[in-house]
Amino acid sequence: MEAKDNAKKKLKLKVSAIKEGTVIDHIPAKNLFKVINILGLDKIENQITFGTNLDSHKLGAKAIIKVSDVFFEDMEINKIALIAPHAKLNIIKDYEVVEKKIVETPDKITGIVKCFNPKCITNNEKITTCFKVIGKTPIALKCKYCEKITTEEQIRMI
């Protein structure tokens, strides 16, 4: 118990608090940069702090992102569900957590993911991919074009 408290304290020291904005926690460490990419955090000028390779019982190594003055739309944040299905969001106002959110896998995925089928038209011409989510745990995506199913292990980001 004491060890756990210490670990929590350490974590707090590693990633500093923000006044207003969003904290995204429980991101698998290996997917941190993909999350940054998908949310377009590499293209904004807000203050962002992140920590990675933090200990997590659930994920092994996790990452956390704190973005100042940014509040995501559900549709936007759900895009990361494919690579960070257990992500939790804390909405911060004046240093206080005012709302907690979890990500939800959307029913449709547009862009983001490549179709695994090399003979799919989307891999041969400049076309935005589009998938119907036919399974959520594990993820299974049915391509609107070639009708083939991309499984969780086959998922590659664009």
Added chain:
Amino acid sequence: MAMKKDLLSITDFSKEEYLRILELAAEFEENPNQELLKGKVVASLFFEPSTRTRLSFETAISRLGGRIIGFADPDSSSSTKGETLHDTIKMVSNYADLIVMRHPLEGAARYAAEVSDVPVINAGDGANQHPTQTLLDMYSILKTQGTLDNINIFMVGDLKYGRTVHSLLQAMSEFENPIFNFIAPPNLKMPPGYLHHLQEKGIRYFEHEEFTDIISAADIIYMTRVQKERFADPIEYEKVKDVYILNNEMLKNTKPNMRILHPLPRVNEISTDVDANEKAYYFEQARNGIFAREAIISHVMNLK
């Protein structure tokens, strides 16, 4: 403007639409020459050669009085000069009233339909869909059995890669009480996704590895070719290559109403001694393709 109608995948159509098309096909069989496409231009774009399908479509278009533009193989098309499918379709949809297309890449027809302002009919997109084949197969079953309900269908050969059997399975599972029997070598069995689809709908199916006298229960035997290229190990192919061949002797105890279908071209999977048997239906089936395609064109273009 009303939403345009395309035929891209067999699952795009409802059971009511299947029945409407089959009804129209019967009308066209009765009276194949109807000037419904008079003054219209149909683009026949074959990005991959398929003489059989192209001739069937072009005959259907001609019998409807339409004019045809297009190309029969990719070498004569602009795609070899590096033009995108997007640009080819954009251009052609400004010229023609309907596009019929065959393409080696999967999903090409659905993409073309998004780009095109005129209806698109998929005449085959790689291993994905060939919906007009499925409708002509259904028309053949309806004609020979008088109904699409309570049909016992045996599918034989390459059930893993054969798109015609997959689409026919999907379409027939919309009707009452079908029974499916699958006869295939272990490496070419019906994929689990399709079996799952049948389970979900509570449809009975049986899997077999060889032909036996079980075919005496069949209403329809749908033959496909077992291709050598599908086997990683040539010895495996040698083992099964003669197992999935239908000959006249085997038809002895089959039902009088039973008919043999095959999407053609045949190689050796139906021996030629079957051809004279009245149960051989594959050449009539190909002829039915003309009427089914006239019906499909009329349906997507609202000609009737």
